[in-house]
Amino acid sequence: MIRMLLRHTEPASRPVRSLLLATGLLLALALPWLIYPPVAMDIATWALFAAALDLLLGYTGLLSFGHAAFWGTAAYTAGLIAIHSGLPFPVAVLGGAALAAALAVPIGYLCVRNAGIYFAMVTLAFAQMIYFVANQWRDLTGGENGLQGIPRELFGLDLSDPFVFYYAGLPIVLFGLFCLWRIVHSPFGHVLVAIRDNPARAQAIGYPVERYKLLAFVLSAALSGLAGGLFAISHGFASLQEVYWTTSGKAVMMVVLGGIGTLWGSALGAALVVQLEDYLSTSGFDGIGLVTGTVFVLVVLLFRQGLWGAARQVAAAVRARRAPRPPTPAPRAPAEPMPAPSTLPR
């Protein structure tokens, strides 16, 4: 499916990668100085959410359109733990992530039996079920009023200033991103890529494809939950919006805009979408979906490799020009994803 976007680009050289990593870390640390701190926190949590979704979409080849279920479940769980137990907020966030992972086991079990577009529809439907459960379980979730007054407890420190809270929450996001980076570059991650590129062959080699997909699904859900729990703590409330399908769609939008199969691209996409929505809502524009939807349609039509993917292509082209040693077959940057060898009936 979306597999071909990665294959042709070689990884950047080691110094370049270190430089990128250092820049990214510096940016993450400097963010609340550059922009309004609550927005900086939103960018950080959405970046983790989008990157976690990309573990499935970009590295396993499964488009989940129901990740709001995990983000939202974790948001409610973290909120409830923080309200009722008074434990430090990272514990509440971890609790949310754990429940999201537990929820992902049965849902994932049912979903990974399907692939492609079927997978997207089934995940979407199950997420809607979670939405209705959250809507009806008023005693626990507060129904349409949402869960309000979630405290930010951390050993009695004063975290009420969003600027301070950003630095309290950032380690969780960085931990999540580090986990993703480790997963993607582990032998397990390589098996996922093999499954994405050719599930039949991976199966034939002897990998239990469905079990790998399920594990990827659960890991992705757990890390989405980490992001969702932190989001709820940082906002002080969790609402039905968190479990609604537009939230799943927003995360997918971020991944595609940043570049499918590029973890850093997801973070970039998250930053852009959050900034755009913040700009639109503060400027009083009514109808954010009109703009984000149009942008998304254009990206899908004309710019499917995404920002990071495009940057990679440019970098590869520059490298090819600079080192023309293997004279003839210059590394080609894929201008267009190849048509899928689809088995779907047309």
Next chain:
Amino acid sequence: MSNFLQQCFNGLVSGSFYALLALGLAVIFGMLGVVNFAHGALYMLGAFGAYVLLVEAGVPFWGALVVVPAALFVVGVVLERTLIRRLTPLDPVYNFLLTFGLTLVLQDAVKREYGVQSQPYPRPAELSGSVSLGLFDYPAYQVFVLAVSVLLCAAVWVVLNRTRVGMVVRAATERPELTRALGVNVGRWVTPVFGFGVALAGLAGVLAAPMRAVNPLMGADLIIAVFAVVVIGGLGSVFGSVLAGFAIGLLQALGNLYVPALSQTLIFIIMAGVLLWRPAGLFGREEART
């Protein structure tokens, strides 16, 4: 007893909407391999079309019933020609994403214009009363909706199974390459079939206007329920989708009667059960899943 029967009827009426929408989705998927996320938004557009025609031009319900589906057919043709077509050679996921973006655009465009509150739409005078159905009286309009839906689904079934066009569409659905190799111009039928599916969504929207709230988000939750219906029926199967539409409507109404707590989640629980038992759906073919 009459309460039970009345609930059954309610279920079949809401099943009518599921069936009409699932039918459009299934036909489009079969012909183009596209799952149209915007189907719910187009249904909403159909309802708003009827509302706008009534308020701005005084066109009554019966006029809207003809004009709106025709207009949406054109909308569908334009969409297919300008946007969908560019992505059909790629993985179907891309068109899913494209139509998701379109959904956001359509919903928010209408929301900007009319706000989120529901607009009133009167029942046509001819159908304002109720009909006696033996044991109980039932609103005439609901009976009309059910009849229209059943007749339309039957008509589509006849067209698909008894005419040359239907034969081409079925062949192109099942074995597109082979159909082309036999000299059938499959591409010629793609655009009208997409337009037809969208017109069905528009028709469902017009039918919904007098009995459901006309608001920009009326299709947002419905489309996901219809996805579940299509998954239950089997994504490739037109017959399965329609049957599942009516059956799910019925089961939901009965669930509402006996286990009200489950009324909204029941459809997804059924879907989970079907996925466990037959991952390709009740009438689906295995190869449609990959």
